[in-house]
Amino acid sequence: MNENVYNQIKEIKKYALDNKIPIMVDRGIDFLTRFIVDHQVENILEVGTAIGYSSIMMALSSPNVKITTIERDQERYMEAVKNIKKMGLEDRITLIFNDALDVEVDGTFDLIFLDAAKGQNIRFFEKFEKNLTEHGTIITDNMDFHGLVNQEEESMSRNLRGLIRKIKEYQEFLENNENYDVKFLTTGDGIAVAHRK
Numbered sequence: 001m002n003e004n005v006y007n008q009i010k011e012i013k014k015y016a017l018d019n020k021i022p023i024m025v026d027r028g029i030d031f032l033t034r035f036i037v038d039h040q041v042e043n044i045l046e047v048g049t050a051i052g053y054s055s056i057m058m059a060l061s062s063p064n065v066k067i068t069t070i071e072r073d074q075e076r077y078m079e080a081v082k083n084i085k086k087m088g089l090e091d092r093i094t095l096i097f098n099d100a101l102d103v104e105v106d107g108t109f110d111l112i113f114l115d116a117a118k119g120q121n122i123r124f125f126e127k128f129e130k131n132l133t134e135h136g137t138i139i140t141d142n143m144d145f146h147g148l149v150n151q152e153e154e155s156m157s158r159n160l161r162g163l164i165r166k167i168k169e170y171q172e173f174l175e176n177n178e179n180y181d182v183k184f185l186t187t188g189d190g191i192a193v194a195h196r197k
Contacts, residue, residue: 001060005087012053012083019063021076023053024115024141028188033061035193038113039127041092042066045109045131047124048116052080052093068109070116072099100124104159108133119166122173125194137195138180139171143167144190163168 001009002168009083016023023036024032032054042064046055049071059065071077084093096103100116101123110133114124121140124128132138143149148160149167156164174182 007058008049008055008083008087009053012051012056015079016051016053018115020144021050023050024057025188028141028191029054029057031185031187031191032113033057035137035139036061036065039110039137040064041110043107043109043133044068044111044112044113045105045128046070046115047128048114049080049095050076050115052083052095054113054115055080056084056087056089059087059092066094066095068094068105070096070098070103070105072116074099090145101127105131107131108136110136112136112138114138115142118142118145118170121161121166121170125170125173129196132196135196137193139194140170140174140192142189143171143184143192144186149190 002192020064020070044058044067046069049055055067055069058067071080077095081095084090108130108182112128112132114121118122120148125138129138145164145167149164174192174194180196183193185193
């Protein structure tokens with residue numbers, strides 16, 4: 001990664017930190033980009049663009065990668081458009097401004113990356129798996145949710161408890177899904193890798 005690119009990535013990460021926008025932690029993004037290279041992934045659908053950080057990192061991992069990414073928050077979407085343009089990646093990253101549950105996406109993808117509203121993961125999975133190639137993979141971030149998934153729920157707010165329960169339900173949904181080989185990794189903030197059998 002050349003110095004200019006490195007500095008721009010640093011700026012994006014700083015913006016995320018300053019504005020409390022959740023982006024993938026370093027170890028998670030390292031896993032994701034390595035996975036793309038190791039499995040020669042070329043087409044990616046990302047649910048949850050935020051400010052474009054993970055899209056950009058995935059695109060930088062290989063010149064063959066094309067990404068379609070969906071974001072429903074207007075401010076974040078606009079920031080993502082700006083960041084992707086700044087990196088000169090607008091020919092490889094297609095942004096869709098909409099709620100992912102209202103979007104119909106054409107085409108198939110080797111990899112679907114779920115990193116949006118955690119409580120909707122089952123719905124995202126069921127909606128977009130028709131867009132997955134025959135031996136494709138669905139990767140989901142934040143399965144540990146900052147280490148809270150395995151903590152006592154008593155001390156949590158009602159909203160947080162509800163969210164943690166949804167993440168656990170999604171975990172169960174994956175474990176019981178006979179069409180996929182599923183691995184849960186402790187890397188980063190917890191990653192689920194569901195590979196279509």
